[in-house]
Amino acid sequence: MAKLIFLILMVISSLSIPIYATKTEESWFQIISNHGNEKTAKLHFYLQNLVGGENKTVYEVVRGSITSNSLFSFGSIVVLDNLITVEPDMKSEPIGRLQGVATSADLKTTAVDLNAYFYFTSGGVNGSTISISGRNPVVKNGEIELPIVGGTGMFRFARGYAIKNYTSIVENEYLLVECTIYMTYMDN
Numbered sequence: 001m002a003k004l005i006f007l008i009l010m011v012i013s014s015l016s017i018p019i020y021a022t023k024t025e026e027s028w029f030q031i032i033s034n035h036g037n038e039k040t041a042k043l044h045f046y047l048q049n050l051v052g053g054e055n056k057t058v059y060e061v062v063r064g065s066i067t068s069n070s071l072f073s074f075g076s077i078v079v080l081d082n083l084i085t086v087e088p089d090m091k092s093e094p095i096g097r098l099q100g101v102a103t104s105a106d107l108k109t110t111a112v113d114l115n116a117y118f119y120f121t122s123g124g125v126n127g128s129t130i131s132i133s134g135r136n137p138v139v140k141n142g143e144i145e146l147p148i149v150g151g152t153g154m155f156r157f158a159r160g161y162a163i164k165n166y167t168s169i170v171e172n173e174y175l176l177v178e179c180t181i182y183m184t185y186m187d188n
Ligand SMILES: *[C@@H]1O[C@H](CO)[C@@H](O)[C@H](O)[C@H]1NC(C)=O
Pocket: 053, 054, 055
């Protein structure tokens, strides 16, 4: 039933997009439904993780007494500042950065507590942020889900979820992650 309602909303909203089109609508950003100022949108982009090499964007900054003896780097904290692009290609249109910290927080498997925000620097959403916070299992393959817990600028009152898709690892020191966000926010 919920799926049906969602589909109907999608159809209605696709018909009404020309009426409600805002300056934020771009290939990576689609408004799925409108209820007054409350909008539901789908965002789709790629996260460029450079974990090694001369231009690396992820740095370990803290290790605990247990970290070296832990198979899962428990207690390690890394700070990241990863480029966000519209297409998988690192040289495609840049739209912002994913900045924050990831703390290895599971004694029995590889998982981090990710506390970060998407900081957008492109056109209509320049300066706006979306906060992501939650458990991020580190997988070689597959999709994981994290909560969207808030936002600023264009994305005030944001809530929803992000799907991180780890199917497209490219090299050892380079991890490409496809990211899709479904969220509701207040357009002010
Ligand atoms: C690192 O960045 C510099 C400056 O953008 C660039 O010239 C260089 O090719 C990059 N190195 C790698 C390994 O991508």
